[in-house]
Amino acid sequence: xxxxxxTCSAVVKAEVLISYVDENPYDWxxxxxxxxxxxxxxxxxxxxxxxxxxxxxxxxxxxxxxIYPANLFYINPVIPFKILDSLKECIQCYKSGSFTATVxxxxxxxxxxxxxxxxxxxxxDRAIKKLKEEGAINE
Numbered sequence: 001x002x003x004x005x006x007t008c009s010a011v012v013k014a015e016v017l018i019s020y021v022d023e024n025p026y027d028w029x030x031x032x033x034x035x036x037x038x039x040x041x042x043x044x045x046x047x048x049x050x051x052x053x054x055x056x057x058x059x060x061x062x063x064x065x066x067i068y069p070a071n072l073f074y075i076n077p078v079i080p081f082k083i084l085d086s087l088k089e090c091i092q093c094y095k096s097g098s099f100t101a102t103v104x105x106x107x108x109x110x111x112x113x114x115x116x117x118x119x120x121x122x123x124x125d126r127a128i129k130k131l132k133e134e135g136a137i138n139e
Contacts, residue, residue, distance in 0.1 A: 003046050003066050005039040009095055014048075015040050029053055033061055044069075083112040 003014045014037035024030040031052040038045055047068035050061040073091050075084070090105035107124065114127040117136050121127035131137045 001035060001037060001048065001064055003037060003048055003064060005042065005044055005046065006069050006072065007042045007044040008039060009097070010041070012039050012041060014038065014046050029059065035064065080116055083109055083116060086112055 001014050001016060002011055004010070005012050005014070017036045017038060019033055019035045022032045022034065029052055033050045033052070035048045035050070036045065037048065045068070046066060048064035048066050050064050052061055053059065075087065075091075079087065086105055086109040090102055090109055093099075093101040093105055110128070111124060114121070114124070114131060117131060117134075119127045119130050119134075121130055128137070132139075
C-alpha cells in the first residue's frame with residue numbers, strides 16, 4: 001500500500017499490520033476498510049482508509065487515504081479549482097524542501113485569489129491592500 005510518510009517526507013510502500021472492514025449491514029457496497037500500517041524506513045505508524053465501490057468499471061477498494069497522522073495542511077473545500085492547483089503545488093514544493101519554489105507558488109496562489117476576487121492590480125502588494133480596503137480580507 002503506497003502512502004505518504006510525514007516523518008520521512010516520502011511516499012513509501014507501507015507495511016500492513018492489520019486491517020478492519022466496517023461493513024454497512026444494509027448495503028455491503030457502503031463499507032470502509034481501515035488499515036494500520038508502519039513505514040518500512042522509520043517505522044512510524046500510518047492509518048489509512050478505503051471506501052468500497054466502483055472503480056474503473058469494477059467494484060473494488062478505492063485508493064487509500066491517510067487519516068493518521070493528520071495532514072499538516074488543511075485545504076478548505078470551497079477554494080476555487082483555479083486556485084487549488086497552485087495551492088497544492090505550493091504544498092508539494094514545501095514538503096519536498098524546495099523553498100524557493102514554495103514562495104513562487106505561494107505568490108501565484110495569492111495572485112490567483114486576487115484575480116478571483118476581481119482585483120486587477122498588477123502589483124501584488126497593491127492588490128492585497130485593495131482586498132483589505134474592500135473587506136475581502138482582514139489583518
